[in-house]
Amino acid sequence: MDDILKLFADFWSNTGFALADYRYIIMIAVGLTFIYLGIAKHYEPLLLVPIGFGILMGNIPVFKGLGLAIYEDNSVLHYLYFGVTSGVYPPLIFLGIGAMTDFSTMLARPTLMLLGAAAQMGVFLTFLGALALGFAPNDAASIGIIGGADGPTAIFLSAKLAPDLIGPIAIAAYSYMALVPVIQPPIMRLLTTRQERLIHMEEAREVSKLEKIIFPIVGFLLCCFLAPAALPLLGMLFFGNLLKECVVAERLAQTARTALIDIVTILLGITVGASTQGDVFLTASSVGIFILGAGSFGVATASGVIFAKIINLFSKAKINPLLGAAGVSAVPDSARVVQMVGQEEDPGNFLLMHAMAPNVSGVIGSAVAAGVLWSFMN
Amino acid sequence: MYGLEAISHHNGWAISIVGILIVFTGLVTLSLLIRLFPNIIALIEGKEQSKTQPEPQKEHTQPKTQKPAINNSIKEAVRQYQHLISWMGEPFSLPRLIELAEKRGLVRPHSTINQLIHASVIQPDDKGFFLWHAR
Numbered sequence: 001m002d003d004i005l006k007l008f009a010d011f012w013s014n015t016g017f018a019l020a021d022y023r024y025i026i027m028i029a030v031g032l033t034f035i036y037l038g039i040a041k042h043y044e045p046l047l048l049v050p051i052g053f054g055i056l057m058g059n060i061p062v063f064k065g066l067g068l069a070i071y072e073d074n075s076v077l078h079y080l081y082f083g084v085t086s087g088v089y090p091p092l093i094f095l096g097i098g099a100m101t102d103f104s105t106m107l108a109r110p111t112l113m114l115l116g117a118a119a120q121m122g123v124f125l126t127f128l129g130a131l132a133l134g135f136a137p138n139d140a141a142s143i144g145i146i147g148g149a150d151g152p153t154a155i156f157l158s159a160k161l162a163p164d165l166i167g168p169i170a171i172a173a174y175s176y177m178a179l180v181p182v183i184q185p186p187i188m189r190l191l192t193t194r195q196e197r198l199i200h201m202e203e204a205r206e207v208s209k210l211e212k213i214i215f216p217i218v219g220f221l222l223c224c225f226l227a228p229a230a231l232p233l234l235g236m237l238f239f240g241n242l243l244k245e246c247v248v249a250e251r252l253a254q255t256a257r258t259a260l261i262d263i264v265t266i267l268l269g270i271t272v273g274a275s276t277q278g279d280v281f282l283t284a285s286s287v288g289i290f291i292l293g294a295g296s297f298g299v300a301t302a303s304g305v306i307f308a309k310i311i312n313l314f315s316k317a318k319i320n321p322l323l324g325a326a327g328v329s330a331v332p333d334s335a336r337v338v339q340m341v342g343q344e345e346d347p348g349n350f351l352l353m354h355a356m357a358p359n360v361s362g363v364i365g366s367a368v369a370a371g372v373l374w375s376f377m378n
Numbered sequence: 379m380y381g382l383e384a385i386s387h388h389n390g391w392a393i394s395i396v397g398i399l400i401v402f403t404g405l406v407t408l409s410l411l412i413r414l415f416p417n418i419i420a421l422i423e424g425k426e427q428s429k430t431q432p433e434p435q436k437e438h439t440q441p442k443t444q445k446p447a448i449n450n451s452i453k454e455a456v457r458q459y460q461h462l463i464s465w466m467g468e469p470f471s472l473p474r475l476i477e478l479a480e481k482r483g484l485v486r487p488h489s490t491i492n493q494l495i496h497a498s499v500i501q502p503d504d505k506g507f508f509l510w511h512a513r
Contacts, residue, residue: 127390132382372397376396
C-alpha cells in the first residue's frame with residue numbers, strides 16, 4: 001500500500017499542477033488572450049493564434065531534464081526553435097512576402113519610398129531610448145528594430161545580437177503590429193489638419209512588366225552592396241519578387257507565397273510563443289521592451305507623417321501626409337489604417353493603393369536598418 | 379549607466395545618425411534609379427525597333443498573312459505572351475491561352491489578347507485555332 005501511495009505521490013510531483021507557479025499562470029493567461037484576439041477579434045490571426053498556442057505550450061510546467069521544454073537540448077521544440085535562433089525562418093518568410101508583394105505602386109511613384117525611409121527613424125530613436133534605459137548596445141539594437149514593425153526582421157536581428165531577448169522582442173513586435181489600427185489613428189489625426197487629410201492623390205501611371213522584373217534585381221544589388229548584412233533578408237525578398245514577376249517561374253512563386261510561408265509561419269509562431277517561458281519572460285527588461293515597443297511604433301508613425309508634410313513644402317504635387325503612417329511596415333495593416341482615416345474625412349478618397357508604396361518600401365527600409373545595426377554591433 | 383550618459387558612452391548618437399543616413403541614402407538612390415527605368419526601357423526598345431526596320435514592300439507581292447503592326451505597347455504584350463505560346467505550341471486554342479494567362483497572373487489577358495489579334499500578332503488558321511506571328 002505504501003508503494004502505491006509513493007508512486008502516486010511521485011507521479012503528482014511531476015505533474016504541471018505541482019510544478020506550476022504564478023509566472024506560468026500569468027503567461028498562460030497571456031497566451032489565451034492572444035488566441036482570443038486572433039480568433040474572436042481577427043487581429044492578425046495567422047500570427048497571434050500560433051504564437052498564443054505556443055505560449056501555452058511553453059508554459060506547461062515540466063520537470064527539467066526530460067528533454068521536453070524548448071530550452072532543453074534534444075527536445076522537439078528545441079530542434080524546431082533552431083530555425084529561429086539560427087535566423088533561418090525569417091529569410092524564408094521574406095521569400096514568401098516577396099512572392100506575394102506587388103511593387104508597382106511604389107515603382108509608379110518612387111517619391112513615396114522616402115516615407116518608408118522616414119518611418120525607420122522609429123528604429124534608431126528606440127535604439128537611443130533603449131540605451132538610455134540601461135540596455136547593452138546589442139540588446140538596444142534588437143529592441144530598436146521593433147520600430148521597423150517587421151516581425152521576421154525583429155526576430156532575425158534578435159537571433160544574431162540578443163538571442164536571450166527573442167521571446168519578449170517577438171511578442172512585443174507582433175503584439176504592436178496587431179494593434180496598429182489602435183496605435184496609429186490618434187497620432188495621424190494629431191499631426192495632420194483636416195485639409196491635409198482631404199488631399200487626393202493623382203492616379204499612378206501604369207508600370208510595365210519589364211520594370212517589375214528589373215526592379216528586384218537592381219534593388220537587391222543596390223541595397224546589399226550598401227548594407228551587405230541585410231543580404232539574407234533582402235536577398236530572399238527580392239528573389240521571391242523576381243520569381244513572381246518573371247512569370248516563367250510561377251510554380252516556384254506559388255509555392256513560396258503559399259505552402260512555404262505558411263509552414264514557416266506555423267513553426268516560427270509556435271516556437272517563438274513557446275520561448276516565452278514565465279521564468280524567462282517575466283522580467284523587468286521585458287516590461288522595458290514592451291514600453292519601448294509601444295513608443296517605437298508611435299515614433300515611426302509620427303516620423304513618416306511629418307516627413308510627408310516636409311515633402312509637401314517643396315513639392316508641387318502634394319502628398320496626403322496620412323501616407324507617411326504607412327511607412328510603418330506592418331503590411332498591409334498600416335496601409336488599411338491610412339485608407340480608413342482618409343475615408344473618415346472623405347469617403348471618396350481611396351488611399352489604399354497609394355499607401356502600399358511606402359508600406360512595401362518600409363519593408364526594404366527596415367531590412368536595411370537591421371543590416372546596418374548588425375554591422376555596427378559586429 | 380542610464381540616460382544621456384549611457385547613450386554617449388555607447389556611441390549611440392553617431393550610430394543613430396549614420397544609420398538613418400545610410401537607410402535614407404539607400405532608398406533615395408533606389409528611388410532615383412527607379413525613375414530612370416522607363417527611360418532605360420524606352421532606349422532599349424528604341425534600339426530594338428531601329429534594328430528591325432521593315433523592308434520596303436514591292437508592288438507585285440501579295441503576302442498571304444498580314445504583317446503584325448508592332449508598337450511599344452504591343453511589344454510588351456508580345457514579350458509577355460511569347461513564353462506561353464512557346465510552351466503551348468502552335469496552333470493553339472484561344473480559351474486555353476486566356477486560362478493560362480490568368481493562372482500566370484498576367485494583367486487583363488482578354489484585353490491584351492484582343493490587342494494582339496487586332497495587331498495581327500495572333501491570327502486564325504481557319505480551323506478554329508490560332509497562330510503566332512510576332513517577329
